[in-house]
Each structure stands twice: as C-alpha cells, then as structure tokens.
Amino acid sequence: MIIYEPVMLAMPLAERIKDKILQERKVPSADDLRKILTSLGLEEACLDRGLALFRSKYVLALLIPSKEYITVDIISSTGDLSDALELMVYHDKKLNAYIVDILPANELEFEGNIGLEPVIIDAETFELKSTPVLGHFEKENGEIFLVISEKTYDAWKESGKLEVCPICGADELVWQKGTAYCNACGIGVKVVKK
Numbered sequence: 001m002i003i004y005e006p007v008m009l010a011m012p013l014a015e016r017i018k019d020k021i022l023q024e025r026k027v028p029s030a031d032d033l034r035k036i037l038t039s040l041g042l043e044e045a046c047l048d049r050g051l052a053l054f055r056s057k058y059v060l061a062l063l064i065p066s067k068e069y070i071t072v073d074i075i076s077s078t079g080d081l082s083d084a085l086e087l088m089v090y091h092d093k094k095l096n097a098y099i100v101d102i103l104p105a106n107e108l109e110f111e112g113n114i115g116l117e118p119v120i121i122d123a124e125t126f127e128l129k130s131t132p133v134l135g136h137f138e139k140e141n142g143e144i145f146l147v148i149s150e151k152t153y154d155a156w157k158e159s160g161k162l163e164v165c166p167i168c169g170a171d172e173l174v175w176q177k178g179t180a181y182c183n184a185c186g187i188g189v190k191v192v193k194k
Ligand SMILES: [Zn+2]
Pocket: 165, 166, 167, 168, 169, 170, 182, 183, 184, 185, 186, 187
C-alpha cells in the first residue's frame, strides 16, 4: 500500500471503518480508529484527551472524536491544504443510518474533483445502502492504481456506474479486462480477484 497524498489514506480508512461498522454493528470508537490508523502504517505522534495526531512520511492525520461525530482531518505532511480531506463518521438521525463521508477540507481551493460516494449503512438492518468504491493504492511499474476487491467491483457494476471514476468523479474510465484508466486524474483502478 502507498500513501502519497490525503486521498490515498482517506479511501482505505473509509473502507476499514465501513467493514468495522458492518461487522460490529456500531459506530467505531476513537480507540478503534486509532488501531485502524496504525494498521494502515501511520505512527501515533501525540495523544491528548482523545485527540490524536498520526503521521507517515507524506500525510498527517488528526483524529478528533466528539459525542456526535468522529472526524479525521488528513493533510499532506508539507502542510499544504489544497488537497486536504476531512473524513467524518456519524449517525444521521433523519436517515437513521451510519455515514462515513470524505469531503474536501477546503472546497474553494481543492484541486480537482472528489468523486467519493459516502458509505451509508442502515442503522437497523446494517445493510450497506450506497455503493462506495473503496480500496487502497499501489504502485506498479511507475503507475498508481486503486486496488479494489471483487466484491466491491460487483457492487459497483450493479450500480451501473462503471465508467465513473471513483476517485475524481469524471465520466472517463476506460476498461481493459480487469483494469480501468481514468483520462481525467490519471489513476488506474485494478480489480483483485480473491
Ligand atoms: Zn479520475
């Protein structure tokens, strides 16, 4: 797994949180989030009353738990905020669903689009109500790929949006067998068969 920029942490983080909610049928605690962040290769740099700072070579993540929300702010370790993202986990009372959402921290300055579909999990039945295309990033022969599971691919296919890039939201994905390339953001998507 590579994490060169905020989105490369946000997507696998959202996926792990989604799996955790589906498995344990509750919103993960701040402690669960800390475990997930460390398992993704980040180092806990500082912890104070629930607030925690994590870092890796290229990104910083600030975990801010509160009663209603868990927020993870992810910024590039250079301090540049143009590609910063905010991941939020909360219970939406109107929808009665658990939501994991990834938003640009600075919409005015965000470079490029963000096409990430929120995770929506029914709070009664714990069914996944949306089709987020989440995975992790890998580098192969100099090219960067979002690697997704076959299960994720199947749900994506069923949604009928296979030509929409899961990262930037452009309508520009071109498929060649199990791999797709986005003409807009340049990132590939690879499906891993289990
Ligand atoms: Zn794209």
